[in-house]
Amino acid sequence: MSKQPLAPSVADLAPDDSILTPYDYEHLGTYLNLLTADAEVTDWREVSRVVLRIDPAQDPQRAWQAYSSHLARAMWMSKLGHRHLLGDIPSLH
Incomplete structure (x- = not known):
């Protein structure tokens, strides 16, 4: 049985x-971390480095693109996407 990584x-x-x-x-954990960081008004560069594991000093365009698209997806999840979770839980094996 393969295990999911803690931080994919x-x-x-x-x-x-x-x-x-x-x-x-x-x-899902990444999205929750992004929403928490956003609520705490954490600088996007720190979030990119810690949560997404992309160094904004090395690749600022990629870091910003990943941060902004994942935060947008996290916000979508918090407003609409979470409804899909109620009857659509996949197998964790």
Whole structure:
């Protein structure tokens, strides 16, 4: 049995589908961390470095793109996407 990593790697862009994707399920913790950091008004560069594990000093464009798309997806999840979780829980095996 394979285990999910505690902090999965992030893509350069988060999904923008109108339904939950496997990527979304894998990154629920990432989305929660992004929403928390946003509520605490944490600088995006620190969030990129700590949560997304992308160094904004090394690759500022990629870091910003990943941060902004994942935060947008996290906000979508908090407003609409979470409704899909109620009857659509995938197997964790």
